[in-house]
Amino acid sequence: MSDDDLWRVLHEAHNMPYGAGQTAALEQLIRRADAGDDRHLAFAARMQATTSYVYGGEPAKSFVTFSWCLAEFDRDPQPYHQRFAHQLLWHFKYMISAMLKFPELPLDRTYAVLEDMERRYRDTGHSLQAVYKHRYLVSSHLGAHDEAAEWYRRWMTTPRDALSDCAGCDPTTQVHHLSEVGRHDEAVALAEPVLAGRLSCTEQPQAILTALLPAYLGTGRGEAARDAHREAYRRLRSNLSDLWEIADHVEFCTVTGNDARALELVERHLDWLDRAPTPAAAMHFAATAAAALRQVPGELTVHRRAFGDRPAGEVPVAALAAELTDTATALAARFDARNGTAYQSEVVARRLAAQPVGEHLPLSASLRRRPARTPQPAPADVPAAEPVQVPAGASAEELLALADECWRTHRTDDCATVLKAYDERFGAAELPAATVARRLELRAGELNDDGDPAASVEANRIALAAWREVPDPVRAQVVAGRLGALLCMTDEGAEEGLALARESAEQLDRHGDQRERAAAHDRLALAYVHRQRWADALDEVDRAAAEADVDPWLAARVALHRAHILEELERGEEVGEAAERARRLSREVGSAGMLAAACLAYARWADDPAEAVAACDEALRVAPADARLAVRVARGRALLAADRAGDAVDDLAEAVTLCVEQGAQGDAFLRWELANAYRVAGRMSEAAEVAEEAVLGLDRLGAQAEADRCRHLLAGVYESLGEIDPALALLEQLAENLDSPDNLPHRAQVLEEAGGVLYDADRDAVAAQRFAAAASAYRLAELPLDELRARRRQLLALFWAGDLPAASALVDVVDVAMAALTGLPEEPPVVTYERALAAEAVARVLTAEGRTVAALDRLDGVAGRLRSIEAFGEAAQVELLTGDLLLRSDRPADAERLLREVLGGLPSDSRPASQAAWLLARALDELGRSAEAAKLRAEHGIEED
Numbered sequence: 001m002s003d004d005d006l007w008r009v010l011h012e013a014h015n016m017p018y019g020a021g022q023t024a025a026l027e028q029l030i031r032r033a034d035a036g037d038d039r040h041l042a043f044a045a046r047m048q049a050t051t052s053y054v055y056g057g058e059p060a061k062s063f064v065t066f067s068w069c070l071a072e073f074d075r076d077p078q079p080y081h082q083r084f085a086h087q088l089l090w091h092f093k094y095m096i097s098a099m100l101k102f103p104e105l106p107l108d109r110t111y112a113v114l115e116d117m118e119r120r121y122r123d124t125g126h127s128l129q130a131v132y133k134h135r136y137l138v139s140s141h142l143g144a145h146d147e148a149a150e151w152y153r154r155w156m157t158t159p160r161d162a163l164s165d166c167a168g169c170d171p172t173t174q175v176h177h178l179s180e181v182g183r184h185d186e187a188v189a190l191a192e193p194v195l196a197g198r199l200s201c202t203e204q205p206q207a208i209l210t211a212l213l214p215a216y217l218g219t220g221r222g223e224a225a226r227d228a229h230r231e232a233y234r235r236l237r238s239n240l241s242d243l244w245e246i247a248d249h250v251e252f253c254t255v256t257g258n259d260a261r262a263l264e265l266v267e268r269h270l271d272w273l274d275r276a277p278t279p280a281a282a283m284h285f286a287a288t289a290a291a292a293l294r295q296v297p298g299e300l301t302v303h304r305r306a307f308g309d310r311p312a313g314e315v316p317v318a319a320l321a322a323e324l325t326d327t328a329t330a331l332a333a334r335f336d337a338r339n340g341t342a343y344q345s346e347v348v349a350r351r352l353a354a355q356p357v358g359e360h361l362p363l364s365a366s367l368r369r370r371p372a373r374t375p376q377p378a379p380a381d382v383p384a385a386e387p388v389q390v391p392a393g394a395s396a397e398e399l400l401a402l403a404d405e406c407w408r409t410h411r412t413d414d415c416a417t418v419l420k421a422y423d424e425r426f427g428a429a430e431l432p433a434a435t436v437a438r439r440l441e442l443r444a445g446e447l448n449d450d451g452d453p454a455a456s457v458e459a460n461r462i463a464l465a466a467w468r469e470v471p472d473p474v475r476a477q478v479v480a481g482r483l484g485a486l487l488c489m490t491d492e493g494a495e496e497g498l499a500l501a502r503e504s505a506e507q508l509d510r511h512g513d514q515r516e517r518a519a520a521h522d523r524l525a526l527a528y529v530h531r532q533r534w535a536d537a538l539d540e541v542d543r544a545a546a547e548a549d550v551d552p553w554l555a556a557r558v559a560l561h562r563a564h565i566l567e568e569l570e571r572g573e574e575v576g577e578a579a580e581r582a583r584r585l586s587r588e589v590g591s592a593g594m595l596a597a598a599c600l601a602y603a604r605w606a607d608d609p610a611e612a613v614a615a616c617d618e619a620l621r622v623a624p625a626d627a628r629l630a631v632r633v634a635r636g637r638a639l640l641a642a643d644r645a646g647d648a649v650d651d652l653a654e655a656v657t658l659c660v661e662q663g664a665q666g667d668a669f670l671r672w673e674l675a676n677a678y679r680v681a682g683r684m685s686e687a688a689e690v691a692e693e694a695v696l697g698l699d700r701l702g703a704q705a706e707a708d709r710c711r712h713l714l715a716g717v718y719e720s721l722g723e724i725d726p727a728l729a730l731l732e733q734l735a736e737n738l739d740s741p742d743n744l745p746h747r748a749q750v751l752e753e754a755g756g757v758l759y760d761a762d763r764d765a766v767a768a769q770r771f772a773a774a775a776s777a778y779r780l781a782e783l784p785l786d787e788l789r790a791r792r793r794q795l796l797a798l799f800w801a802g803d804l805p806a807a808s809a810l811v812d813v814v815d816v817a818m819a820a821l822t823g824l825p826e827e828p829p830v831v832t833y834e835r836a837l838a839a840e841a842v843a844r845v846l847t848a849e850g851r852t853v854a855a856l857d858r859l860d861g862v863a864g865r866l867r868s869i870e871a872f873g874e875a876a877q878v879e880l881l882t883g884d885l886l887l888r889s890d891r892p893a894d895a896e897r898l899l900r901e902v903l904g905g906l907p908s909d910s911r912p913a914s915q916a917a918w919l920l921a922r923a924l925d926e927l928g929r930s931a932e933a934a935k936l937r938a939e940h941g942i943e944e945d
Contacts, residue, residue: 006032010045017725018055018241026052040080043072047084050091057240057277059098066091089124089163092117096134100141101280103334110138127161133173140177143343152177167194169204175211184218191215206235210245213252222361225252229363233265234685238726243272243281251288251351254295257360262292263317267302273327274307283331283344286324287351293321295355325352365678365686366656366671366693388414396426400438407442409553410591412449419446437466441479448486457486457493474512477504481523488530501527505540515554518547522558525565534568541565556585556594563601575605583615596623600634609642629658633670636677645681652677668697672710679717687717708737712750715757724761728754735773745786748777752790755797764801768794775817785834788817792838799845807845814838829869836862836871840878843885852888859885876902876912883919892926899923908940918942 009029016022026049033042046065053062073081073088092113099110118131136151156174164170171194178187191212195205209232216225233249236242246269253262266289276282293302301314328348335344388406391398399422406415419442444459460483467476481504487497501524508520521544528537541562548555563578582598599619606612616635623631636651652674659667671694678687691714698707711730718727731754738747755770771794778787791814798807818838821831839858846855859882866875879902886895899920906913917940924933937943 101278287328744781768797
């Protein structure tokens with residue numbers, strides 16, 4: 001490898017993210033530089049390695065590279081050393097901070113480096129502001145509070161200069177100091193202007209936000225603390241070098257009462273202790289993790305990954321808390337032995353004693369953050385019913401009639417009140433058989449309302465036998481119909497249930513009154529509903545609706561059942577009409593439960609999202625407690641469809657909260673929806689957090705397809721946040737999950753998206769590999785248009801990666817893909833578009849090869865085809881490339897004609913217009929019309945070159 005190649009490797013390594021990959025590249029480069037005796041490269045590579053070790057989680061290695069560079073700088077000064085003089089002085093700060101974190105390094109050595117740092121800063125004419133800061137850090141580490149206060153004062157009063165820490169890092173340490181001495185208001189005030197500005201430092205804003213957590217809590221700024229925790233932790237959680245700061249977030253979760261989240265963080269980062277960047281970081285994480293583990297039930301376990309001879313396994317939290325306590329206290333003792341103080345043990349003791357303080361502060365973006373908003377009542381809402389009054393002197397029959405009326409009108413609490421009075425007054429009395437049968441019938445209804453279908457079935461059988469014993473054939477058939485509908489809810493009883501429900505309807509058609517006939521067909525409809533025989537259910541509910549008007553409550557119930565059946569049949573327009581009728585009838589009778597259900601049915605099928613939201617608003621105003629979860633979900637979806645994602649977030653977060661509070665299933669699915677709402681609302685950090693929770697939950701449920709779809713959403717969110725590597729990791733995982741032949745189209749799409757992410761991040765060579773894999777998958781899936789698009793993108797990625805030989809070799813492959821779409825009787829616009837862009841991509845490769853004529857041939861007619869499908873921007877780009885090729889072919893007159901036409905059709909202030917003017921000026925120069933060219937350049941503000 002040539003010297004130029006090695007320097008290029010150094011440049012590429014500099015642009016890599018901190019971590020194992022960058023470290024490995026630099027260490028290999030150092031070995032090559034040493035082997036080739038290239039002192040300049042060896043020095044530059046070690047200077048970069050010092051920074052990389054510090055931020056990549058291996059600061060112990062930085063001592064060696066720093067010492068080597070310092071000795072080399074002093075031993076034999078070279079001109080190239082001067083390029084690094086400032087950086088070398090800056091690295092002194094890294095050394096002081098790191099040396100404090102290793103108890104095996106004598107304190108005298110730290111002081112010696114501090115003295116050397118101060119001498120060099122003085123000798124080079126720099127301010128001592130950074131020196132005083134690091135003297136403060138040493139004193140603070142030792143617990144020498146008076147001495148630390150003095151160094152803090154000198155640090156604050158000494159002018160800043162080019163070696164001072166950045167405008168984010170200096171205030172971070174100041175915030176730590178102010179919080180430690182209880183000056184929380186000052187800490188917050190100090191940080192606010194810093195956070196309001198732009199922080200571009202590697203450590204910011206996550207470091208200052210973490211430092212602010214105690215100050216925010218100390219001043220009652222719960223919302224600010226929550227937001228700081230969530231934003232900072234997201235930025236910290238993937239960086240091993242930030243283990244100490246992770247510990248601060250674990251403690252924050254503990255003291256705010258978020259035991260589950262603290263446990264989650266401990267489990268996620270537990271294996272980092274096996275490769276902790278410093279003993280100090282390990283000490284602080286072990287202490288805060290032990291405190292967190294003490295807050296959770298002792299029977300829980302934490303998964304710990306394998307390390308060395310230790311196998312992976314589940315560790316009881318109590319045992320792990322004891323182990324981590326021992327780790328933290330032992331490390332603190334080592335530091336105190338080195339320092340000659342007891343301060344680090346005191347710090348660890350405080351961290352080990354952390355426990356919830358004050359009110360619980362919900363941290364999750366997927367749970368309720370403020371009181372749920374409920375729309376204000378409107379005149380049409382159902383008025384609250386007065387509680388039933390039980391007549392003191394009522395007979396048994398009168399009480400049962402009153403109870404039956406309450407049950408018929410959906411007042412279950414009132415029904416229970418009346419029946420309780422009946423049982424107290426007449427439970428032990430000898431009563432007529434019909435009265436006993438009536439009480440048994442109502443008992444079956446009570447059990448059904450309590451959600452115990454098995455007990456209700458048995459109670460209905462007993463009531464049926466009682467009515468047959470009376471005998472009362474009509475009442476017996478009423479009960480038989482109810483029993484039949486209940487039996488149809490199970491596979492075992494379905495045959496008997498349908499027979500009972502059919503016979504009940506037939507008998508009551510002949511012997512019952514109008515209400516009994518309508519109710520019988522409604523029950524038969526429900527029996528069919530339970531067996532998912534929707535067409536039969538609709539026939540029966542229509543028969544019920546024809547006679548239900550005799551009883552407004554029955555009419556409302558039948559209308560609601562009809563709307564639900566039409567929903568299952570996906571007869572959307574009829575659903576809306578049926579649901580609107582159910583809403584009207586429910587309002588008239590004053591049934592909150594039926595009105596809420598009818599409103600939701602209407603909302604689900606409303607064409608106008610605003611109408612859907614209004615229906616959900618009405619439902620929310622009247623919904624009983626057990627229906628509010630469904631209403632919140634529906635309202636959140638309606639708001640999302642109405643382009644009100646910000647409002648949808650509140651409803652879906654409330655839905656997740658209700659789901660968790662009620663112990664209901666499905667909170668993972670709701671978190672997925674909430675994550676999407678956050679995404680649409682542009683709140684990407686929250687979208688990422690909730691989507692991560694959803695993926696974990698869906699995986700636990702074994703909902704693989706849904707989990708993968710949520711991963712797909714999360715990958716897009718990561719990309720929006722600029723977290724390219726996590727996005728790529730998810731897309732790669734999705735591609736692996738979609739490895740079956742049935743999933744080829746989706747696998748190809750995911751691979752293509754991964755290529756797009758890499759391409760946008762200027763990682764073109766790797767992007768080309770993903771596009772190639774996507775194209776192969778599209779071909780196997782027999783999707784030729786998608787294959788052409790992926791091949792075209794692969795070609796461009798290779799072109800921009802500078803791999804011209806590979807791009808040239810791919811031209812034939814692209815031609816084959818284009819040929820597969822040639823000769824269609826009526827070419828769809830999308831085919832025209834892709835074939836045109838593929839031709840442009842090939843032309844660029846041919847141009848780079850110097851095959852100008854061939855490139856022009858490829859572009860012949862392409863712009864016109866793009867205009868025919870109204871792709872005007874793409875057509876202009878093709879014409880600009882054509883104009884450039886005409887100039888390269890010594891055809892300035894043809895170029896002028898084309899470019900004047902192009903320029904006339906572009907907005908004068910657009911980038912394509914500037915490109916066209918620049919090319920046109922070149923053409924005019926070649927035609928000997930330099931004055932015109934100069935005027936054109938002046939008009940468009942174009943440099944001559």
